[in-house]
Amino acid sequence: MAEMTIRDALNAALREELIRDENVFIMGEEVAEYDGAYKVTRGLWKEFGDKRVVDSPITELGFAALGVGAAMAGLRPVIEFMTFNFSILAADQIINHAAKMLYMSGGQFNVPIVFRGPNGSAFQVSSQHSQALEAFYANFPGLKVVMPSTAADAKGLLKSSIRDNNPVVFLEQETMYGMKSEVPEDEDFLIPLGVADVKREGSDCTIVARSFTVPQALKAAEIIKSEYDVSVEVVDPRTIKPLDIDTITASVKKTNRLVIAEESHSFASVGAEISHQVMENAFDYLDAPIKRISTVEAPMPYARNLEVAALPSVEKIVAAVKEVCYL
């Protein structure tokens, strides 16, 4: 085990997979010579050269399409979006081509491609650059959607995504790149897609959190424990699609109360989907209406104070837990 940042864990995953499989290559804006906008690809161009780590023009639809074509031809592209907000330009390739190809070709073409990059808010990047798009991509059959919240998860899940034969939307979080945690150094360390992780065990209330909200949920759980002696379980699905609803359901059956914390807007969100599935699977176990904490229904403001107010926070999660626990 080694302690490393999420940034370095992603870098290690990419490097190991570049070494392991010569079909793997990276493409995106400034991923090569500049080491990546957020330095996730640091050192990889130097080590693997022009053919494996490719700087693209500022043409998201174009290089996403190149990636889809390369994947159909047998390569394993890892396409970096400088932020997932820019992936909206490439949405046609991701949704209409990558996601549909296996189905529409009658099973002839797998598209083993990873679209990765930071998702959600950063530091005052305003309305167009702060969006959390997991619900958008998770809505389309044919795409897998992955959202790590720790360095180990980032590494294990990215390696699994690269080895997966289907298109994977791999959503990182800019403000979390510098967060450190223990990561296994084994080059075959994989975390299977579709398996949730109980980040903290508890008995009285479940918080389902992903990516940005996982550290907040863990902090909220600590506060609730120390102030109210109520035991909170934090479940991180890690993969949004396929969703490990069984782990979430088992947790809710144990705790009877559920708070879902997410960085996206609330309308038709992943939290809404989880809420529905829990209702279907564990209705008889609920002691309170499921509570969601999401980013407010408004474009992200630029002003720092308003940005903070718009986003989920530890305080909001604590308040939600108190509400469902009738504290």
Add this chain to the structure above:
Amino acid sequence: MPKLSPTMEEGQISRWLKAEGDEIEANETIAEVDTDKATMEMTSLEAGTLLKIIVPGGENAKLGQTIGILGKKGEDFSALLDEATASNGSKSEPPAVADGSKTEESAPKETPKAETAETGGRSYDEQRPEAKADAKDQKPKTEDQPSNGRMIVSPIAARMAAENGIDLKTLKGSGPGGRIIKRDIEEAMAGGKVEVIEEISASPKSEIQNPKLEGASAYREENTSRMRQVIASRLAESIGPIPTFYLTVEIEMDAALEFRKQINASIPEADKVSVNDIIVKVTAQALTKHAWANASYQDKTIRFYEDADIGVAVAIEDGLITPVIRAANRKGIVEISKEIKEKAVRAREKKLQPEEYTGATFSISNLGMFGIKEFTAIINPPEAGIFAVGAATPTPVVRNGEIVVRQIMNVTMSCDHRVIDGATGAKFLQTFKQMLENPILMLM
């Protein structure tokens, strides 16, 4: 909600006698309240206008809960209303949107906020700033609406209740809007503070149910009344911590019966005294001679009473109540008799005031009229003793070597051993027996 009886923890507004907007005089009766024992009249301490009824008729309120707002006509009481709804329960109810159904008098133009505020709100709402906002901006939240009799139960609570055979109707939810939640079921299972819905009078006769076990008797279940609960808790309190022992004495009642005959011959028919009236008087007389029997264990002290205030157990339709004959030692038998008759009537009508059925120093339970020969009664704390009086029956006894028939009555005294020792009790009973067998001794 004021404390209208010594054991009262919550009251049900039986009905409001005043409407919103009505002028009220000080000490005027404004509502009738069902307490654990009786229907009480609630009077206003101050004069003013009834601005707002917060707890409507038929609903319960805990002691100290705000049930209404009294003030000057036209006064802005929205802050008081917020405070009341915030503190009355767990979830505050934002006032409902005005829909034109304004109450003309209670809501003059300058106090628009309170115009159509819903009543009975329960709220949990400190962390919801919008609840304090202007009523005009609010939509009532469905979960906060009065439940209109519809039971609100969380799914897990419903499931747990079903699995554990708990009747949800007997529970009162602690969640928002009275929602019954897991915690309420857990408390009910633990025998904890189950708040049972008020069902003193007019509890509907429930359906006869068939038992699961074939051949066993059918049964019907009725909700536990508030009074029955109090009886249970008081008596359990008694038999639990009170070390009780029992002394039985046989009393020859022929002289007392003759005594009664003589009294009744000299007074109007309507005033006729019963054997029990005589027993009450004799008990009181005997108690004045035995301070330790007319006492109460008070943990750090023993309280000895000056007078003998005798509680007389009266069976009423759905329970029992013990009207107290104050200073029975200083009252005549006829006076005692009249008082018992009058209080028994009002007890059956549930009209007794709390001070009329609490605070006895000794009690008497007489089941002689049911043909019960001998039984034991349970002490009503903090009293130290109670008589269980059986029927006087003709019995062959030996007197001067001859078998003769005498009216023999068994009296069993339950004694709180923390105050009364065996010999103390026995001596007291001896006095009691002597007085009944020779009523003239009462004069001594």
